[in-house]
Amino acid sequence: MIELTGWEPLGISVDWAAIEGELGVPLPADYKELYEVFGGGVFSDSLYFLGRDEGPAFDFLTQWRVDLSVDQDSKFADASAVDPYAIYAPGGKGLVEWGSTEWADEYFWLIDAERPGEYPVLARSNDVGGWHRYDMSTSEFLYRVLADADFQPFGIAQYNLGTTFKPGSGDPDGQPL
Template identity: 90%
Template sequence: MSELTGWEPLGISVDWTAIEGELGVPLPADYKELYEAFGSGVFSDSLYFLGRDEGSAFDLLTQWRVSLSVDQDSKLGNVSAVEPYAIYAPGGKGLVEWGSTEWADEYFWLIDAERPGEYPVLARSNDIGGWHRYDMSTSEFLYRVLADADFQPFGLAQYDLGARFMPGAGAPFDGQAL
């Protein structure tokens, strides 16, 4: 990804043990490497990459906690915003969002506590509906979205937005492009 975006890896230090302890499962190794290199923020002015920036809109755990709370709220009935799935709850099976686009595309891992180490990417597009499963790493999926115009329906390269990265607010460079 650094070659694609021209971004110099930041080498961010993260307490992954605490994060994974709250989730009850390890996160994908390549995702952790991506975050340590980039931090959270926006690729190509439109793809939002979540990381560990507590209190920020780009914080993976904050977003997961809110989604889980809504998904488990009995006042809303048995309907989930991620039907036919559910938001991942520790020890169970479900989705954890790690990215989205300004066009309401959403990118999740399907996490199963009984199968740690398996992280298929599930994605859906607001325009098209339905879920798409990708048995590839987070970094491969992200690369394909940013660089492969034929990666339909999610390829952003077709829009010629360029492959650049802008850190999110609360990230090490506080939203300033480098």
């Protein structure tokens, strides 16, 4: 991803133990590496990568807390925005969002507290119904979305958007997105 984007690693320090403590499960190692290099922000002006402490728009935990609150709200009965799945609750099994696109594609991990270390990517596209499962790492999925035009329905390389990255908290000169 560094080579693809020409990005200089940021070396962000994160208290992963606190984050994983709240979730009750470890996060994928490659996601943590991606975040420490890039932070939260936008790839190719269209793919939103959630991080930590990047403001509400790019905050991984804030997104998860909101998703969980809505998913567990009793006024929605048994309906779930991620049907047939549920949003992950500590100790259980469900989805945790880590990315999305401006076209309303959504990227999640399917996390099972009883199977730590397994993080299949589940994705759905606004244009193509249903869920797609990918048994690959977060970084491989992200790379394929950005660089592989044949990675359908999620590949965006066909649109010639470039492979840039803009941090959510601002560019290196401190200017916000």
